[in-house]
Amino acid sequence: MRTRAPFSTAPCLVARCVRGLEPALAAEILRNGLGTITRLGHREVHFSAQHSALEATDLRTADDVFVLAARMPDPGPSKTDLNTALTDLAAQADLRHAPTITGVEVSASFLGRRNYNRHDAEDAVGSALASRLNVPYHSRRNGSAPPPAYSGWRLTLDGTHATLLLRIADHPLHRRAYKRHTIPGTLHPPVAAAMAHLAEIDPGHIVLDPCCGAGTLLIEAAHLQPAARYRGFDAAQASLQAARANAKGLKGLPRVDLRRADAGALPLKDASIDRVISNPPWGTQVNPSGLLARDPARLWSELRRVLAPKGIAVVLIPDPGALTSAFKNGLTAVHLQQVRVSGTHSHLTQLRPR
Structure with missing residues (x-):
């Protein structure tokens, strides 16, 4: 800066x-x-x-x-x-x-x-x-x-x-140099940074974003903890193209592995992920696709399946009522805070497996 x-x-x-x-x-x-x-x-x-x-x-x-x-x-x-x-x-x-x-x-x-x-x-x-x-x-x-x-x-x-x-600086701090490509619903970088802090990422952790969009969450997390490993999936090719372009050339940071996949059927083994950070498509700015379009609750069952026993998921949700499905699928909320994103009230929640 x-x-x-x-x-x-x-x-x-x-x-x-x-x-x-x-x-x-x-x-x-x-x-x-x-x-x-x-x-x-x-x-x-x-x-x-x-x-x-x-x-x-x-x-x-x-x-x-x-x-x-x-x-x-x-x-x-x-x-x-x-x-x-x-x-x-x-x-x-x-x-x-x-x-x-x-x-x-x-x-x-x-x-x-x-x-x-x-x-x-x-x-x-x-x-x-x-x-x-x-x-x-x-x-x-x-x-x-x-x-x-x-x-x-x-x-x-x-x-x-x-x-x-x-x-102090010559432009606002939220204008990240890496974020040259954007898509509808892309996350505000300071909010992504707050989510990465809330995820408590340690060296060696495998960190997943199942709906990675333009890659903002994974890139902010990599800035916070460069000694972790980062994986991102998205069903939309345009999102992956934006994420790859944003992640390209991040000097001194780990490579972010980005692949196409449906968040309702993640190509991952059970209990293989230490941390999840995600801003899922809830239908406000971006509509869900694939299996989530038919059954949004599949997101929570997949997160519970891939999370390690001591894992943490930090997810941006539109309202606390969205957690009902998370609870039914074996996740429990240990932190909840309201933030204002894109002119609407949303909630940052930290979840752990029961």
């Missing part, structure tokens, strides 16, 4: 994430010794950098990481007060840790009803920042992409605070 030098240390960093992954992100920050957690918020974790802020760009469960530049009370829902408040916010921004800035672009989000849209907020603080720095401002209002050299700023209004953040 290339960064905009000279970021070295920062008084406070803010990592943004998918809703529901805040605890997983905080755990990754602590596990990697990156700093001390100072606040957990809506889709964000605040922490003081232990060493170099550059180390935070290696976070796998984060969508993005920023320096905290300024914070003040939320200006509220009225558009009348917006420009004055956000001009003051830009004036308060601490730029001591900022690199050379050639231009400004801002992405904003807010909670609650407002008498303005996000573009109004972006333009108010962005124009004030650009004026203060004497550089151009790029508005997102017309949908055009900003010039690549422009610094990325993030504005959040959560009903209590207005917070202004400056991105």
Whole structure:
């Protein structure tokens, strides 16, 4: 991950994430010794950098990481007060840790009803920042992409605070370099990374994704534990082509074995798999095919069959009710957490054989 030098240390960093992954992100920050957690918020974790802020760009469960530049009370829902408040916010921004800035672009989000849209907020603080720095401002209002050299700023209004953040890296962390090919229903990489952490993969483990899609889960798991062995199956040739293209050329990582197969009749021996990680086709974005189209419960019976006695399966499900078939097929859930994926609520579940 290339960064905009000279970021070295920062008084406070803010990592943004998918809703529901805040605890997983905080755990990754602590596990990697990156700093001390100072606040957990809506889709964000605040922490003081232990060493170099550059180390935070290696976070796998984060969508993005920023320096905290300024914070003040939320200006509220009225558009009348917006420009004055956000001009003051830009004036308060601490730029001591900022690199050379050639231009400004801002992405904003807010909670609650407002008498303005996000573009109004972006333009108010962005124009004030650009004026203060004497550089151009790029508005997102017309949908055009900003010039690549422009610094990325993030504005959040959560009903209590207005917070202004400056991105550390030159692009959001969730944009993985390997993910050049995508398919419908492809998994968000930070969610895949959280699932890989939840799977507790050890060196030597054989890790399976029976519905591998574009390979995101297996590739994220390989980044986490390169000393394991990875196998992926999918019934769709287009998915396998995307997965092979994404996995190709991953230096320093194990080869991912990708083959065509039906997840309802896996070509594997009983109790031969240590870990399963999967985002099955539940019919929301991608419809099941093959044997699963006729009997979705076959997925759970196959997972139970191939899992070793001490195995773990981490599966993304649409709702807890989907676990009924898993329980009937000899699996028990030991962890369940809600996340928001592609605008809908889903659940990460860790299952073990009974």
